[in-house]
Amino acid sequence: MQIDLHRIPVREVVAGYLNTEEDGVSGMNGRLDIRPKYQRLFRYNVEQQQAVLRTVLKGFPLNVFYWSVSGESGGEPTYEMLDGQQRTLSICEFVEGNFSITDPAWPFPKNFDSLSADDRNKVLAYQLMVYKCRGTEDEKLEWFQVINIAGLKLEAQELRNAVYTGPWLTDAKRYFSRENQAAHKYGKDYVKPGDVKAQALLEKALVWIAGRGDDAICRYMNDHRNDQNALELWKRFRDVVDWAKATFPKVRPQLSQVNWPDLYDRFGSRTWNAGELEQRVRELLADVDVTKKAGIYEYVLSGDERVLNIRAFDDSMRTEAYERQNGICVKCQEHFEIGEMHADHITPWSLGGKTEGANCQMLCADCNRRKSNI
Structure with missing residues (x-):
């Protein structure tokens, strides 16, 4: 040069x-x-x-x-x-x-x-x-x-924009690169936009349609760089947001932390009662044992407790239960040191059991694993 x-x-x-x-x-x-x-x-x-x-x-x-x-x-x-x-x-x-x-x-x-x-x-x-x-x-x-x-570091999507210029990118930026317009305004309650001017919202939309990872995004941008518009990308974004709005219409801060495209792909074809879902969401938001509130929206659709990060028993509850059992696992009736045992709900959380001392039992690692696999 x-x-x-x-x-x-x-x-x-x-x-x-x-x-x-x-x-x-x-x-x-x-x-x-x-x-x-x-x-x-x-x-x-x-x-x-x-x-x-x-x-x-x-x-x-x-x-x-x-x-x-x-x-x-x-x-x-x-x-x-x-x-x-x-x-x-x-x-x-x-x-x-x-x-x-x-x-x-x-x-x-x-x-x-x-x-x-x-x-x-x-x-x-x-x-x-x-x-x-x-x-x-x-x-x-x-x-x-x-x-x-x-002194301003170029973000990954800004670098991609540098390489994959063309009519598709020009149109995509019209939707996803302006604050308080188009995608930013349309999905503001359900999508955390990041720095729009740094192309964070465009990058998120590309992940929704192309998948995670630089290779997936670059492949999509390269394949479409000469398209005359970005309507496919805009439609995917709107389809996901429209479904999220219809399924969970009550606006709350946790909505922007949800992986909506994943839930849309997994559950979007089913019919849901928004009123019943809202009632369950309200109950779970009030449950002190649920530590990951954003996971509630996936849980009411999937029933997978792992997405809620249910509050664990603290050391005093574990010690109290261990001493109450004299170190004996309630399942196999063998003796173990406290470090070899796991705290478990007597009445499962899903059946109303709380994370409190009276509902704590100690299981050995093997019994706890077997119980988890049931």
Whole structure:
């Protein structure tokens, strides 16, 4: 890859600045693609944006920027931003008047138009250190994956987006990469979205349709990268969420911790009485022996107690039961040391037995195993 260092004033970069969100961001009168398809969405918070502008106003150096030569327009070269999007957008958005910055010497926050003429000129005249690069597409993508962008680690799905660009990804991001819209808004009570801008919700949707693991997700994205839309992915997401909403309509915090696609695939074809399920859920939420409340939703469908993490007998209950039995296993009537025995419910939890001393019995390991297998 050929790399040349240039100094470029901010005024050249912000000329003709255009931000159309996910559809594209450009500067230099259309010659600089600030957000190529493989780039992340804007993730800087207000404090980080302000830090960039304070650096510029004080004349301190920013980290270098990397641009890739992408072609030519009107006899002039065009560029894609390989690294530096977050800092560039911070500068451009400030010059556009979209946020303010503070300074101990100022009585109030100032946006770009509120700055003195000298300070406005400082911003526009500030020179960015830019490496202009020429290379193959593979070289650019490889470099993009290893460059540390202002200390923000690229997440796995952001890296996948860098590789599997195309019309499918553009449409998928329309559904899954915007806060308070589409998938985020539709499934907010049933799906923990993570950082939407870091593509966490898109990654979750892909797991729902492709399966877990990087290989499964990459295979699906590669197979569909040239599809004209992501309706299959959106339909799968909605089918699962619609079923969850119909089966468990009462909104509670635990809903977002449930593995809904697994339950949908296992139990979605059966008919359920939502009212009866809700009554059972309420009873289990009030049961102090159930320590994993999110597991209740799977339990009322499957009957598998293991997903509830039923509260175990504590040491004092175990010791009390051991002494009461004189160390004798109630099943085989053999004597064992306490460390060789397991605490067990006399009346099973499923039949109303509580995890309390009076309902505790001690079994040897072999008898406990046999009982568990019945």
